[in-house]
Amino acid sequence: MRKNRRNFGNSSTELKKSVREKLSDALELPKEITLDVPHITMVGNIDMVIENYKGVFEYSNTKIRINTATGVIKIEGDSMHIKEITSEEVSISGKLRKIEYI
Amino acid sequence: MLLMRLWNYMRGYVIIIVEGYFLEKFINICTHRQIYLWDVRILNNCAMCLKVSIKGFKKVRGVARKSKCRVRIKRKVGLPFILYRYRKRKALFFGLLIFVAIIYTLTSFIWTIEIKGNKIIPSESIIETLDSLGLYVGRFKHRINIDNIVTNMEILIDDVAWIGIAINGTKAEVEIVERVRAPHIVDKDKPCDIIANNDGIVTEITVKSGAAVVKTGDTVKKGQLLVSGTIPSRYEGQEPRLVHSVASVLARTWYEGFSDVQDSIIIKSKTGKKKHRYSLILFGKQINLHRNRIAFDKYEQNEDVKLLSLGHNLQIPIGLIVKTIHEINDVELILSQEQARKLAADTALKAAMDKLPIHARVERTDTYFVEKSDGVITANVVVECIEEIGEQQQM
Numbered sequence: 331m332r333k334n335r336r337n338f339g340n341s342s343t344e345l346k347k348s349v350r351e352k353l354s355d356a357l358e359l360p361k362e363i364t365l366d367v368p369h370i371t372m373v374g375n376i377d378m379v380i381e382n383y384k385g386v387f388e389y390s391n392t393k394i395r396i397n398t399a400t401g402v403i404k405i406e407g408d409s410m411h412i413k414e415i416t417s418e419e420v421s422i423s424g425k426l427r428k429i430e431y432i
Numbered sequence: 433m434l435l436m437r438l439w440n441y442m443r444g445y446v447i448i449i450v451e452g453y454f455l456e457k458f459i460n461i462c463t464h465r466q467i468y469l470w471d472v473r474i475l476n477n478c479a480m481c482l483k484v485s486i487k488g489f490k491k492v493r494g495v496a497r498k499s500k501c502r503v504r505i506k507r508k509v510g511l512p513f514i515l516y517r518y519r520k521r522k523a524l525f526f527g528l529l530i531f532v533a534i535i536y537t538l539t540s541f542i543w544t545i546e547i548k549g550n551k552i553i554p555s556e557s558i559i560e561t562l563d564s565l566g567l568y569v570g571r572f573k574h575r576i577n578i579d580n581i582v583t584n585m586e587i588l589i590d591d592v593a594w595i596g597i598a599i600n601g602t603k604a605e606v607e608i609v610e611r612v613r614a615p616h617i618v619d620k621d622k623p624c625d626i627i628a629n630n631d632g633i634v635t636e637i638t639v640k641s642g643a644a645v646v647k648t649g650d651t652v653k654k655g656q657l658l659v660s661g662t663i664p665s666r667y668e669g670q671e672p673r674l675v676h677s678v679a680s681v682l683a684r685t686w687y688e689g690f691s692d693v694q695d696s697i698i699i700k701s702k703t704g705k706k707k708h709r710y711s712l713i714l715f716g717k718q719i720n721l722h723r724n725r726i727a728f729d730k731y732e733q734n735e736d737v738k739l740l741s742l743g744h745n746l747q748i749p750i751g752l753i754v755k756t757i758h759e760i761n762d763v764e765l766i767l768s769q770e771q772a773r774k775l776a777a778d779t780a781l782k783a784a785m786d787k788l789p790i791h792a793r794v795e796r797t798d799t800y801f802v803e804k805s806d807g808v809i810t811a812n813v814v815v816e817c818i819e820e821i822g823e824q825q826q827m
Contacts, residue, residue: 391474
């Protein structure tokens with residue numbers, strides 16, 4: 331039963347996503363809006379902008395965790411700080427070393 | 433980002449220190465409530481420093497209470513705080529107001545008039561006419577009726593074909609296109625003669641209509657009749673026929689130029705010593721900043737006028753004249769006979785060539801050296817050329 335449900339859930343989300351994805355592909359709409367996924371821009375390893383994020387989970391000089399619709403993004407680095415933060419985007423600056431989806 | 437920083441400075445912001453165990457929660461609530469935060473820096477694991485606008489700071493208190501953080505102001509930055517500090521200094525604001533008012537009034541006058549495009553009409557007469565029509569230095573620029581001036585200028589100055597006036601800042605730019613006068617031509621259906629406009633020997637005469645009075649090889653004087661438009665009738669007792677003469681009369685003409693042969697010439701050379709003189713210009717008046725006389729015996733000076741201007745068009749009637757004075761040493765150069773003669777011949781040739789009409793074709797040039805009674809030798813250059821000398825004249 332449990333297994334079934336999981337299967338069912340997976341297939342349904344997959345189906346749903348694929349329909350949305352197809353639609354956005356067909357209409358050439360930006361995916362971060364139609365699929366509600368973050369849009370990440372990086373400048374070398376010194377600057378990073380995450381648009382369409384949900385919230386800040388953890389914030390320190392060496393480790394930042396940011397919640398998004400696709401999961402938590404973990405950023406590790408040195409002397410990092412938030413340059414700007416609004417409800418739409420967060421801009422991180424510093425020496426970035428590692429970006430990870432968890 | 434400089435623009436952004438400047439904008440933030442104008443709006444004013446507060447640098448605050450947030451202390452507490454739920455700093456992330458503080459940030460999240462702030463973003464939720466549309467409070468813009470920037471330069472968020474962690475100080476240690478329970479304190480951070482960030483910047484927030486004045487408007488945002490008012491909302492921050494509530495957020496702090498909710499996230500159980502303590503907020504204290506580290507520094508207030510920006511124009512609103514400075515203005516608040518100086519709010520009681522009325523003279524300062526009054527001065528600021530006066531400053532703006534003075535700048536505004538000074539820039540609403542015409543300070544310079546620039547005239548472009550005139551070759552025949554002297555600029556002075558244009559300025560005079562503009563003056564009488566109400567465009568002059570010191571005129572309030574909002575009261576100038578450009579259309580009216582343009583129309584009247586075209587009526588008052590005959591040689592103006594088109595005039596354009598543009599007021600850029602405190603500068604009035606007057607652009608003029610001069611009328612090109614049509615050459616003097618007698619109407620095709622009116623009878624006319626052809627007369628000589630220069631002395632010479634006729635080398636070729638081609639008559640299309642009219643009766644030739646002179647023939648090739650004749651010497652003619654200026655004003656002499658060349659081709660007559662009055663053709664006598666072949667029959668006795670009939671009125672002569674009048675025609676519109678058309679002919680080409682080419683003649684050999686001469687132009688002379690003279691120059692004395694000099695044994696030596698004086699060359700002015702700069703010794704390298706120079707001095708600067710400064711004078712101020714205030715509203716068209718010149719004020720010398722130096723009083724003592726120039727120490728050089730012989731000198732040459734050039735002026736450099738520097739007017740203050742804001743941008744390209746807004747000229748302020750305050751400026752500086754820099755006169756650079758160069759000391760000059762006269763060096764006498766003794767010329768050999770050959771050199772002296774050549775120099776004189778060149779000068780004479782140039783003088784002769786200046787007299788030549790544009791359409792004349794140079795045939796040959798001759799140089800003679802004549803010794804005058806006082807012993808001075810003069811170079812005499814004769815330029816021989818072929819030119820059209822016929823000119824129509826109405827009867």
